[in-house]
Amino acid sequence: MSEVLFREGQIEGVQIRPLRRFSDARGWLVELFRHDELVPELYPVMAYVSETLPGVVRGPHEHRDQTDYFAFIGPGDFKLYLWDYRRDSPTYLVAQKLIVGESNAVCVTIPPGVVHAYKNISDRPGLVFNAPNRLYAGWGKKEKVDEIRYEDLSDSPFVID
Numbered sequence: 001m002s003e004v005l006f007r008e009g010q011i012e013g014v015q016i017r018p019l020r021r022f023s024d025a026r027g028w029l030v031e032l033f034r035h036d037e038l039v040p041e042l043y044p045v046m047a048y049v050s051e052t053l054p055g056v057v058r059g060p061h062e063h064r065d066q067t068d069y070f071a072f073i074g075p076g077d078f079k080l081y082l083w084d085y086r087r088d089s090p091t092y093l094v095a096q097k098l099i100v101g102e103s104n105a106v107c108v109t110i111p112p113g114v115v116h117a118y119k120n121i122s123d124r125p126g127l128v129f130n131a132p133n134r135l136y137a138g139w140g141k142k143e144k145v146d147e148i149r150y151e152d153l154s155d156s157p158f159v160i161d
Protein backbone atom coordinates (compact mmCIF):
# COMPACT_ATOMS: atom_id res chain seq x y z
CA MET A 1 0.00 0.00 0.00
CA SER A 2 3.01 2.30 0.48
CA GLU A 3 3.06 3.11 -3.26
CA VAL A 4 0.18 5.55 -2.56
CA LEU A 5 1.72 9.03 -2.68
CA PHE A 6 0.06 12.06 -1.17
CA ARG A 7 0.84 15.70 -1.98
CA GLU A 8 0.20 18.57 0.43
CA GLY A 9 -2.69 20.96 -0.12
CA GLN A 10 -6.21 21.93 0.89
CA ILE A 11 -8.79 19.15 0.75
CA GLU A 12 -12.07 19.84 -1.04
CA GLY A 13 -15.06 19.61 1.31
CA VAL A 14 -13.10 19.90 4.55
CA GLN A 15 -14.22 23.02 6.37
CA ILE A 16 -12.13 24.69 9.03
CA ARG A 17 -13.75 27.51 10.95
CA PRO A 18 -12.29 29.52 13.82
CA LEU A 19 -14.19 29.31 17.10
CA ARG A 20 -14.50 32.49 19.10
CA ARG A 21 -13.66 32.37 22.76
CA PHE A 22 -15.81 34.76 24.83
CA SER A 23 -13.56 35.45 27.80
CA ASP A 24 -14.43 37.41 30.91
CA ALA A 25 -13.50 37.53 34.56
CA ARG A 26 -15.28 34.19 35.19
CA GLY A 27 -13.49 32.24 32.50
CA TRP A 28 -14.60 31.63 28.90
CA LEU A 29 -17.36 30.27 26.69
CA VAL A 30 -17.18 28.89 23.14
CA GLU A 31 -20.16 28.04 20.93
CA LEU A 32 -19.60 24.57 19.50
CA PHE A 33 -22.14 24.44 16.68
CA ARG A 34 -25.25 26.21 15.44
CA HIS A 35 -27.80 24.98 12.92
CA ASP A 36 -27.84 28.44 11.36
CA GLU A 37 -24.18 27.92 10.40
CA LEU A 38 -24.44 24.38 9.06
CA VAL A 39 -26.14 22.85 6.03
CA PRO A 40 -28.93 20.46 7.16
CA GLU A 41 -26.98 17.39 5.96
CA LEU A 42 -24.36 18.15 8.60
CA TYR A 43 -26.69 18.74 11.55
CA PRO A 44 -25.25 16.74 14.45
CA VAL A 45 -27.30 13.84 15.77
CA MET A 46 -25.08 13.09 18.75
CA ALA A 47 -22.04 14.50 20.49
CA TYR A 48 -19.20 13.16 22.52
CA VAL A 49 -15.99 14.36 24.07
CA SER A 50 -12.78 12.37 24.31
CA GLU A 51 -9.62 12.79 26.26
CA THR A 52 -6.32 11.94 24.59
CA LEU A 53 -3.13 11.55 26.59
CA PRO A 54 0.10 13.39 25.67
CA GLY A 55 1.82 11.95 22.60
CA VAL A 56 -1.10 9.61 21.83
CA VAL A 57 -2.65 9.31 18.34
CA ARG A 58 -6.30 8.55 17.57
CA GLY A 59 -6.91 7.23 14.04
CA PRO A 60 -6.26 7.07 11.15
CA HIS A 61 -9.89 6.30 10.35
CA GLU A 62 -12.37 7.07 7.65
CA HIS A 63 -16.12 6.89 7.55
CA ARG A 64 -18.24 5.64 4.65
CA ASP A 65 -21.28 7.82 5.32
CA GLN A 66 -20.59 9.97 8.39
CA THR A 67 -19.26 13.51 8.45
CA ASP A 68 -17.36 14.31 11.62
CA TYR A 69 -17.65 17.73 13.22
CA PHE A 70 -14.68 18.15 15.51
CA ALA A 71 -14.15 21.10 17.80
CA PHE A 72 -10.65 21.55 19.15
CA ILE A 73 -10.84 24.13 21.90
CA GLY A 74 -8.33 22.91 24.44
CA PRO A 75 -7.11 21.95 26.84
CA GLY A 76 -4.24 20.76 24.72
CA ASP A 77 -2.98 21.22 21.20
CA PHE A 78 -3.31 18.55 18.54
CA LYS A 79 -1.71 17.89 15.19
CA LEU A 80 -4.57 17.01 12.88
CA TYR A 81 -3.81 14.89 9.80
CA LEU A 82 -6.20 14.61 6.85
CA TRP A 83 -5.78 12.53 3.69
CA ASP A 84 -8.22 12.72 0.79
CA TYR A 85 -8.84 9.10 -0.17
CA ARG A 86 -11.94 9.73 -2.31
CA ARG A 87 -11.24 8.62 -5.88
CA ASP A 88 -13.93 10.94 -7.23
CA SER A 89 -12.61 14.02 -5.42
CA PRO A 90 -10.80 16.85 -7.22
CA THR A 91 -8.26 16.70 -4.39
CA TYR A 92 -7.82 12.88 -4.36
CA LEU A 93 -4.45 12.04 -2.72
CA VAL A 94 -4.04 15.48 -1.15
CA ALA A 95 -2.85 15.49 2.47
CA GLN A 96 -3.41 18.36 4.89
CA LYS A 97 -1.95 18.91 8.35
CA LEU A 98 -2.72 21.59 10.88
CA ILE A 99 -2.22 22.44 14.53
CA VAL A 100 -5.49 22.91 16.37
CA GLY A 101 -6.72 23.24 19.92
CA GLU A 102 -5.88 25.60 22.72
CA SER A 103 -3.62 27.77 20.54
CA ASN A 104 -5.94 27.62 17.52
CA ALA A 105 -9.55 26.94 18.47
CA VAL A 106 -11.39 25.66 15.40
CA CYS A 107 -14.15 23.39 14.27
CA VAL A 108 -13.38 21.04 11.41
CA THR A 109 -15.90 19.13 9.30
CA ILE A 110 -14.47 15.99 7.74
CA PRO A 111 -16.54 14.33 5.02
CA PRO A 112 -16.77 10.56 4.37
CA GLY A 113 -13.73 9.18 2.59
CA VAL A 114 -11.31 11.68 4.11
CA VAL A 115 -8.98 9.67 6.35
CA HIS A 116 -8.19 11.47 9.59
CA ALA A 117 -6.08 11.20 12.71
CA TYR A 118 -4.97 13.49 15.47
CA LYS A 119 -2.09 13.45 17.90
CA ASN A 120 -1.90 15.24 21.23
CA ILE A 121 1.28 17.32 20.94
CA SER A 122 0.87 18.85 24.42
CA ASP A 123 2.46 17.75 27.65
CA ARG A 124 -0.93 17.18 29.30
CA PRO A 125 -4.20 15.42 28.47
CA GLY A 126 -6.21 17.13 25.73
CA LEU A 127 -9.93 17.21 24.97
CA VAL A 128 -11.66 16.86 21.60
CA PHE A 129 -15.38 17.35 21.00
CA ASN A 130 -17.18 15.68 18.10
CA ALA A 131 -20.75 16.15 16.89
CA PRO A 132 -21.17 13.85 13.89
CA ASN A 133 -24.20 13.70 11.60
CA ARG A 134 -24.71 9.96 12.15
CA LEU A 135 -25.31 7.87 15.27
CA TYR A 136 -22.37 5.77 16.36
CA ALA A 137 -23.41 2.14 15.67
CA GLY A 138 -26.86 3.32 14.57
CA TRP A 139 -30.15 3.59 16.45
CA GLY A 140 -29.89 1.76 19.77
CA LYS A 141 -26.28 0.86 18.87
CA LYS A 142 -27.65 -2.09 16.82
CA GLU A 143 -25.75 -1.50 13.57
CA LYS A 144 -22.25 -1.96 12.30
CA VAL A 145 -19.98 0.96 13.17
CA ASP A 146 -19.35 3.14 10.12
CA GLU A 147 -15.59 3.31 10.14
CA ILE A 148 -12.57 1.94 8.35
CA ARG A 149 -9.59 1.79 10.70
CA TYR A 150 -6.02 1.99 9.49
CA GLU A 151 -4.14 2.01 12.79
CA ASP A 152 -2.72 -1.47 12.33
CA LEU A 153 -2.04 -1.31 8.61
CA SER A 154 1.52 -2.32 7.83
CA ASP A 155 3.36 -0.05 5.40
CA SER A 156 0.60 2.53 5.77
CA PRO A 157 0.51 5.57 3.48
CA PHE A 158 -1.10 7.49 6.35
CA VAL A 159 2.07 8.57 8.07
CA ILE A 160 1.99 10.28 11.47
CA ASP A 161 5.16 12.24 12.17
Ligand SMILES: Cc1cn([C@H]2C[C@H](O)[C@@H](COP(=O)(O)OP(=O)(O)O[C@H]3O[C@H](C)C(=O)[C@H](O)[C@H]3O)O2)c(=O)[nH]c1=O
Pocket (backbone or CB within 6 Å): 048, 058, 059, 061, 068, 116, 117, 118, 130, 136
Ligand atom coordinates in the same frame (compact mmCIF):
# COMPACT_ATOMS: atom_id res chain seq x y z
C1 LIG B 1 -16.91 7.26 18.73
C2 LIG B 1 -17.65 6.49 19.84
C3 LIG B 1 -17.02 5.51 20.54
N1 LIG B 1 -17.70 4.84 21.51
C4 LIG B 1 -17.00 3.86 22.33
C5 LIG B 1 -16.40 2.69 21.55
C6 LIG B 1 -15.14 2.37 22.31
O1 LIG B 1 -15.43 1.49 23.35
C7 LIG B 1 -14.73 3.70 22.92
C8 LIG B 1 -13.60 4.37 22.16
O2 LIG B 1 -14.02 4.51 20.79
P1 LIG B 1 -13.01 4.34 19.58
O3 LIG B 1 -12.01 3.28 19.87
O4 LIG B 1 -13.81 4.20 18.33
O5 LIG B 1 -12.27 5.73 19.56
P2 LIG B 1 -11.14 6.16 18.59
O6 LIG B 1 -10.60 4.99 17.84
O7 LIG B 1 -10.18 6.96 19.34
O8 LIG B 1 -11.82 7.10 17.50
C9 LIG B 1 -11.95 8.47 17.66
O9 LIG B 1 -10.93 9.20 17.06
C10 LIG B 1 -10.87 9.14 15.67
C11 LIG B 1 -9.77 9.99 15.15
C12 LIG B 1 -12.17 9.41 15.01
O10 LIG B 1 -12.26 9.97 13.95
C13 LIG B 1 -13.36 8.80 15.62
O11 LIG B 1 -14.54 9.39 15.12
C14 LIG B 1 -13.30 8.88 17.10
O12 LIG B 1 -14.20 7.98 17.57
O13 LIG B 1 -15.87 4.53 22.93
C15 LIG B 1 -19.01 5.10 21.79
O14 LIG B 1 -19.63 4.45 22.64
N2 LIG B 1 -19.66 6.07 21.08
C16 LIG B 1 -19.02 6.79 20.12
O15 LIG B 1 -19.64 7.66 19.51
